[in-house]
Amino acid sequence: MSIKIDRDRCVGCQRCTVVCPGSLIEMQAGKAVMKYPRDCWGCASCVKECPAEAIAFFLGADIGGSGSTMTVSESGDVLHWKIHCWDGTVKVIDVDRKNANQY
Amino acid sequence: MSKKLCTIKLYTDVLIIGGGTAGCYAALTVSRRSGLSVLIAEKANIWRSGCLAAGVNAINAYIVPGHTPQDYVRYAANDANGIVRPDLLLTAAERFNAVTADLEKLGLVILKNKDGSYAARGNRNIKINGENLKPLLAKAVQQASNVQVLNHVNMTDLLVQDGRVFGAVGFSLQDAVLYDIRAGAVLIATGGAAGLYRPNNPGFSRHKMWYPPFNTGAGYAMGIRAGAEMTTFEMRFIALRCKDTIAPTGTIAQGVHARQVNARGDVYEKQYGRTTSERVYGTVRENQLGHGPCYLQTSGISPEQERDLLKAYLNMAPSQTLKWVESGCLPGRQDVEIEGTEPYIVGGHTASGYWVNTQRESTIHALYAAGDVAGGCPQKYVTGALAEGEIAAEDIIRKYRKVKQPSALDVQVQCIAAAYETILKEQTPVYSTEELEEAMQKVMDVYAGGISSNYQFNEKQLSIAADKIDRLTALSSYVAAENMHELLFAYELKDRLTVCKVLIAHLMSRKETRWHAFNENLDYPNTNDRYLGYVNSRMIGGKLQILFRDLVKGASYEHKD
Ligand SMILES: Cc1cc2nc3c(=O)[nH]c(=O)nc-3n(C[C@H](O)[C@H](O)[C@H](O)COP(=O)(O)OP(=O)(O)OC[C@H]3O[C@@H](n4cnc5c(N)ncnc54)[C@H](O)[C@@H]3O)c2cc1C
C-alpha cells in the first residue's frame, strides 16, 4: 500500500507534504517526492489534496494488489475517485461529501 | 548531520501535545470558554493527522433514543469484563450527544430519518460521512482565538518537578530546532501505540495497519519516564479487519448484517460469544481448528447495497474499494475474508492508558490526558475523545493559575538537547533504527502474544520478551540520525520500547485470562476474581513498580496516594 507521484503532473504546490499524517512526502527541486514508500498508511489524504491528480494510490503486491492505481479529482462537494485498472479501463466512483454513508 | 540545534523557548498558558481529535477539541473548548492562550504541538499537521486522517465510518459512541448514558456504561463494562472506570465512562457518555451536535454545527454530515432525527446504526451508533471530520475540526481550531498551532513538531519529554508539570520539550521535523515550551497546564492527546508487534503485512505494506503507524505511544512513554501512573496496558486491543487492507468490518457487519462464517459456511460467532475480544478469539480458534479462512458473508447482497459499500469505504478506507474493484471480487459475489490485526495499546477501544481522576488529570499535577492515550474508559471512540478533551479543558480552566518556572528545569532541557545531538552526531552504529524496530516487533510477536502465536503466551515467554526488550532498549541508545526525520524515527523506536516494557510487565501481573486474545495467558487460562481490579504501574527511580488497585465504584474519583 503506497503512492506514486507523477513528476510531470506535479505543479509543486506542496499540499501533499503538508497533509500527510506521517510527513512522508518531501519537495525536491520544486517537485513532490515520496521519501518513504514503505511507511505509507494508505490514508489517501495526499491523493485527495493534490490539485493535479499527480498522486496515484496503489495496493502493494504483498497485499494482493494487481497493478491498478487510484487518483481523485474534486468538483465542489463531489469527489471523483478514478480507478485506473491494470487492463487500461478506468472506473469512476463519485462520492458526494454532503451525503452520509448508508451504513 | 552533526550540528548543534538552535533552541526556541515559548510560553503558553495551556500546552496541548498532539492535535488530533481530543487535542483539537480541547483547544476549541479552552478558546471558547476562557481567555487562556493555547499552543498545540503536533508532529504532523492538524489538517489530517492522527486516527481521523482517512475518515471514519460512523459515530460509534452515541446515546440513541430509548437508551441512557448508564446503559452505555453497563455495555462497556460488560464488554471489558468489569475492568473499567465507571466514573470516566459515565462522564464521557453524558457528553456523547452534545459533542455530536457540535460536530454537526462544524459541518459534519449526519444521516437523518424523515422526521429529522439521526439515523441509528444498532443501539449505539449513528451514520455519518466521516471523510472530512478532521479538516472540519482543524478549520475550527484555525479560526479559534488565542490558539497557536505548531505543526511538524514532535514532543519527546515532559518537564516535571516535584510532581508537577511545567511544560515539554520536542523538536522540529523540518529545521534543526529544539522547542522548549513552558506552560501552566499540559494536556497529552497523542493517541495510542501502533507498531509494537510484527504487523499483518511485515513487508512492503508494513504500515497498512489499522491504527495509525504514526501514533507510536509517545504520550505514554513520556508519562512513564516522568513517573505518571498507567493503567490496564495488559488489555491489548486486536481489531478484526478485512484481510490485507485491514479495513473496518463494522460497516459490513452492521450495515448489511453480514454474519461471520468459517470456510465451511458455519456461523461460528454464536459459539464464542459476542464481546469484542470473543469475536477476535472465535476467528483465531476457527483458524487453529483448521476451519479457516473466516469471512463476513456478503455474497448475495443487492447491487444497491454493494454500490453503497463501495462508496462508504471510499469515505474511510479507500484501499478496500480499490481492492474490490481491481480484483473484480465484488462483495456481492464473494464473501470478505477477515483476520485479526497485531495488538495495539489504545485507550479509545480498550482501557489502557494514563490513570486519571474523573476530570482527566493524571497523577502528575496539572498534566491531563484525553482520548486514546487516557485509560479506564474503553469504547469511547471519536465522541469520547472529544468529550474527554472538553472535560480536561474545563478542569484546566477552572484550576488555572500562573506558575513560576523552576530554574532547575533548564538543566533538564540541556540534557534533552544533548540527547538529540548525540543521535544526530555522525556515527556508524551497527544497527539502524529500522533494524531494531524489526527486532522489537519480532520479539513481541513471538514471546508476548502476537499474531504468530495466536495472541497467546505463558510466563516463561513473557520473561524472555522482557529480557530481549531490555537488550534492545540498551542498543537503541546507539542509534544515529542523519536528519530531523531520522531523529523522529529514533524517538519512535525508543517510545515503543518503553511501551513494550510496561506492557510486558502488565501482562505478567494479571495472572489470569480475563479477555480472550487481548490477554490470553496459557499458564492461567481462566478468570480469577482476585484480579477483578486494576493493574497499574509507575516508574520510580528507573524501576517499574506494579500496583493493584480496587475497582472504583462511585461517580467520581480523586487521586489520594
Ligand atoms: C482507522 C480508524 C478508524 C476509526 N473509525 C472510527 C469510527 O468509525 N467511529 C468512531 O467513533 N471511532 C473510530 N475510531 C476511533 C477514533 O478515531 C479514535 O478513538 C479517536 O480519534 C482518538 O482520538 P485521539 O485524539 O486520542 O487520537 P488522534 O486523533 O490520533 O490524535 C493523536 C495526535 O497526536 C499526534 N502525535 C502523536 N505523537 C506525537 C508527539 N510525540 N508529538 C506531537 N504530536 C504527536 C498525532 O499526529 C495525532 O495528530 C477509528 C480509529 C481508527 C484508527
Ligand code: SF4
Ligand atoms: S496515503 Fe496517507 S500516509 Fe500515504 S503518503 Fe499519502 S498522506 Fe501519507
Ligand code: SF4
Ligand atoms: S499536491 Fe500534487 S501538485 Fe501539489 S506538490 Fe503534491 S504532488 Fe505536486
